[in-house]
Amino acid sequence: MANARYSDLQLDALRELANIGSGTAGTALSSLLGCPIELSVPSASALELADAVEAAGEAGDVVWGVVVPVTGHVDATALLVIPEADAATICTMLGVDPDTDTGRSALGEIGNIMVSSYVGALATMTGFELDLRPPQSTRDMRGAVVSSVLASHSGEHELALVLDSELEVAGEACTLSFMLLPTPAGVAELLHRIGLGD
Amino acid sequence: MTDLSTATATDVVVRMGELAASASAGDVLVCVGLGSCIGLALVCRRGGACGLAHIVLPESGGRTADRPAKFAEHAVPALIAALGPHGARPGCLDAILVGGAQMFSSSTGMEIGARNEEAVRAALVRAGIPVTATATAGSVGRTVRVHVATGTVTVREAGSKEVGLR
Numbered sequence: 001m002a003n004a005r006y007s008d009l010q011l012d013a014l015r016e017l018a019n020i021g022s023g024t025a026g027t028a029l030s031s032l033l034g035c036p037i038e039l040s041v042p043s044a045s046a047l048e049l050a051d052a053v054e055a056a057g058e059a060g061d062v063v064w065g066v067v068v069p070v071t072g073h074v075d076a077t078a079l080l081v082i083p084e085a086d087a088a089t090i091c092t093m094l095g096v097d098p099d100t101d102t103g104r105s106a107l108g109e110i111g112n113i114m115v116s117s118y119v120g121a122l123a124t125m126t127g128f129e130l131d132l133r134p135p136q137s138t139r140d141m142r143g144a145v146v147s148s149v150l151a152s153h154s155g156e157h158e159l160a161l162v163l164d165s166e167l168e169v170a171g172e173a174c175t176l177s178f179m180l181l182p183t184p185a186g187v188a189e190l191l192h193r194i195g196l197g198d
Numbered sequence: 199m200t201d202l203s204t205a206t207a208t209d210v211v212v213r214m215g216e217l218a219a220s221a222s223a224g225d226v227l228v229c230v231g232l233g234s235c236i237g238l239a240l241v242c243r244r245g246g247a248c249g250l251a252h253i254v255l256p257e258s259g260g261r262t263a264d265r266p267a268k269f270a271e272h273a274v275p276a277l278i279a280a281l282g283p284h285g286a287r288p289g290c291l292d293a294i295l296v297g298g299a300q301m302f303s304s305s306t307g308m309e310i311g312a313r314n315e316e317a318v319r320a321a322l323v324r325a326g327i328p329v330t331a332t333a334t335a336g337s338v339g340r341t342v343r344v345h346v347a348t349g350t351v352t353v354r355e356a357g358s359k360e361v362g363l364r
Contacts, residue, residue, distance in 0.1 A: 049254065147214055158263065
C-alpha cells in the first residue's frame with residue numbers, strides 16, 4: 001500500500017502542519033499581490049516516485065518551478081510550481097515581464113517569500129531551527145522539474161512524502177502549487193517533535 | 199492506403215523506475231519530461247524490438263528496489279533481459295541516451311544527471327552495447343519517444359520541435 005509507512009493519524013497531523021504552513025504562505029502572497037488568495041485543503045501522502053510525479057499534473061506541460069532547499073533540524077525541499085500562463089499573470093500583476101531576468105527573479109522572490117512564511121510557521125509550531133538556501137527558478141516541463149527534485153531526495157527510499165497545497169489567486173485563473181518534500185529522516189524528526197514518532 | 203503503424207500507434211508511457219520492451223509495430227515507448235533521469239533506449243539493429251528504461255539514480259549501494267529501472271546498474275541488464283523474449287540479443291542492440299540534465303544549479307546538491315549518464319554508460323560497456331546517439335546534460339527537460347515500427351528515436355525539449363536521434 002502506498003501509505004503503509006505512515007499511519008492515518010500521522011498523515012493527518014502532517015496535513016495539519018501543511019495547512020497552517022500554506023495558510024501563512026497564502027497570506028504572504030496575498031499581501032505581495034494585493035489581492036485575496038484562496039487555499040485548498042492540503043494533501044499529505046506517501047507516494048511512489050512515479051505516482052508523485054503523476055499527482056503533480058501533466059508531465060509534459062511547461063511550468064515555472066521555484067526550488068528552495070530547507071536545512072536545519074529538518075532537511076526538505078520546497079517546490080513551487082506555477083503553470084506558464086499563470087506565472088505570466090502573476091508577473092503582469094507585479095508589473096514585470098516573465099521572460100526577463102527581472103521576471104525570473106520576481107518569481108524566485110515569490111517562492112522565497114512563500115517558503116519563508118510556510119517554513120517559519122512550521123518552525124514556530126515545532127520549535128525547529130530551519131534555514132533556507134537561495135531560491136532557484138527554471139521554466140521547463142513539469143515532469144522534468146518535479147522528478148529531478150524527487151530523485152535528489154529519494155536515495156534508497158521507494159516512497160516520497162509529499163505535502164501539497166494549492167493556492168488560487170482570487171479573480172484570476174491563476175493557481176500555484178506548493179509542495180514540501182522532506183527527506184525521510186526529516187519526516188521522522190517532524191513526527192517525533194509533534195509527539196507522533198514511531 | 200492507410201499507414202497502419204501510425205493509425206494504430208499506442209503511447210506506452212514509461213514512468214520513473216519503469217521499463218518497457220516491445221516488438222509491436224504500433225507501440226511508441228515514451229518517457230515524458232526527463233530531467234536528471236535518463237531515458238535509455240535500446241534498439242535492435244535487425245529491426246523488430248525496442249526497449250526503453252526510465253532510470254532515476256546511478257547506484258543502488260547494494261539495495262534492492264521495487265522498480266527494475268530505478269538504478270542504472272540494475273536497469274541495463276533488466277532491459278536487455280526484457281528484450282530477449284522479443285528476439286533481440288545484446289549483440290544486435292544500439293543504445294540511445296536522453297536526459298541526465300541538471301535542472302537546478304549544483305548548490306542544491308542535484309548533480310545527479312551527470313552521474314546517471316556515467317553509470318548508464320559504464321553498465322552499457324559491461325554489456326558490450328555501443329552508444330550511437332545522445333541528447334544529454336545541459337539544464338533542459340526532454341521527452342523521448344521510441345517508435346517500435348521503425349526503430350526511430352526522437353527527442354523534444356520544452357517549447358521545441360521533435361528532433362530525430364536515430
